[in-house]
Amino acid sequence: MEARRWLPSAELTGSGRPVFLQGEVECALISAVDLEPEEDPTGTSTLRSGLLILTTHRLIWIGGSEGSAIPLGSVVHAFPPTKRSIRSMFSSPRIRIQCSVSGDGKVVDGQGGPLKSTSVVTIVMRGKGDDPDEFFARLWEVMKGRAWVATAGDVRRSVEGNAGTAGTAEAVRMPVVGVSGILRKEQEMWENTDKSLHDAFQDLNALMSKAKEMVMLAEKMRSKLLSGSTTQGSAGNDEEMGSKDMQEWLLSVGIASPVTKESAGALYHQQLSRQLADFVEVPLKKAGGMIALIDAYCLFNRARGTELISPEDMLRSCSIWEKFDVPVMLRKFDSGVMVIQNKTHSDEEVFSRIKSMASKPNALRTGISPSDAAMTLGIAPALAKEHLLTAESKGLLCRDISPEGFRFYVNVFPDLDPSNIFMIKPHSLFSVWVSTAAAAAASG
Numbered sequence: 431m432e433a434r435r436w437l438p439s440a441e442l443t444g445s446g447r448p449v450f451l452q453g454e455v456e457c458a459l460i461s462a463v464d465l466e467p468e469e470d471p472t473g474t475s476t477l478r479s480g481l482l483i484l485t486t487h488r489l490i491w492i493g494g495s496e497g498s499a500i501p502l503g504s505v506v507h508a509f510p511p512t513k514r515s516i517r518s519m520f521s522s523p524r525i526r527i528q529c530s531v532s533g534d535g536k537v538v539d540g541q542g543g544p545l546k547s548t549s550v551v552t553i554v555m556r557g558k559g560d561d562p563d564e565f566f567a568r569l570w571e572v573m574k575g576r577a578w579v580a581t582a583g584d585v586r587r588s589v590e591g592n593a594g595t596a597g598t599a600e601a602v603r604m605p606v607v608g609v610s611g612i613l614r615k616e617q618e619m620w621e622n623t624d625k626s627l628h629d630a631f632q633d634l635n636a637l638m639s640k641a642k643e644m645v646m647l648a649e650k651m652r653s654k655l656l657s658g659s660t661t662q663g664s665a666g667n668d669e670e671m672g673s674k675d676m677q678e679w680l681l682s683v684g685i686a687s688p689v690t691k692e693s694a695g696a697l698y699h700q701q702l703s704r705q706l707a708d709f710v711e712v713p714l715k716k717a718g719g720m721i722a723l724i725d726a727y728c729l730f731n732r733a734r735g736t737e738l739i740s741p742e743d744m745l746r747s748c749s750i751w752e753k754f755d756v757p758v759m760l761r762k763f764d765s766g767v768m769v770i771q772n773k774t775h776s777d778e779e780v781f782s783r784i785k786s787m788a789s790k791p792n793a794l795r796t797g798i799s800p801s802d803a804a805m806t807l808g809i810a811p812a813l814a815k816e817h818l819l820t821a822e823s824k825g826l827l828c829r830d831i832s833p834e835g836f837r838f839y840v841n842v843f844p845d846l847d848p849s850n851i852f853m854i855k856p857h858s859l860f861s862v863w864v865s866t867a868a869a870a871a872a873s874g
Contacts, residue, residue: 435536448485450485456687464476465482466551484565487502487503522555525569703748707757711757713726713729714758723760800814
């Protein structure tokens, strides 16, 4: 921990990905990177062999389960990598950045105040195949964009706008009075919305520049739907269900910074795997701890927007989870169906619920179908069928195949005595089955 006192910490997700700030987007990744502070001749504070992520707001260094960050607002100047020479062929490429530091030598954001002191941090790129010139070009482009200043300005203007609604805003805008005022306000809102959508879809560059506006617009629409659902409690069920569907759609339309081949390079599948592990946590929670791989693929691609991934990339990303300490895993049933499930998911708990359902009097007589199990377990019928087949292989159920499909019955064969199959043991499932069958025959 001594080596990390000179840098602010960076929060990480459960899979080891950074938690991004508001409006922060990932731009580039390089592996096997050292961060060397200038005021450390002994090298005890050097951060060694970590993953360096360049975003629009920070330089994030990740080593193991800990992360540190250099706010780009603290960077005073960046020095380009040294020119290629015979001497540089035998040393790792280096990029030096000059950062503002506090009195105790910790890197701090130098925006908004006088510059007290600076320190130089050296980025040592020890990985093979990493282009220092390309990374420096991206760093320089991000620094010229100053996205962190724009984000801070948006937040500040939002706060000031809310605080001054009763003052300056009312002095400039015409008052909203009566029905005509409400209609005028609605018209202005829809005109602004239409203009934003028109500008955003001109081309991909405009779409990227308007991405933040689109997220804010979606959030406003969701807030309006939520407020509408509380103030209009007398609306019909269809309208209420439509609002809920719309809210869920707005919650899943975007990953703030999707991993791409352009930004991640050779680390694409590794970082995509970590991002996918973070993403599936919410769908798994809603689905009871297990979700079909194809369903997860559709949800993940919808959230990535235009940055779609192929089925091969999805499968490869899931396959390397076993190399990382993530809370999810890829599972393949005997039938070939592949699912994503939590590592804490217990088959024994599922089998217990299935056996309890199959032991009810009505189920003893008619059996249960995959659809019945799906409704009880709260999962898709295809996954319910896989659980029933697995329970059958464990000896808990028996299967009956008919033109109507599969029906599963609780297994009562363990209650039979091989030496006297006509003997009925009291308080056994077989005795309950006999009583249920006799009652059904009597009533029929």
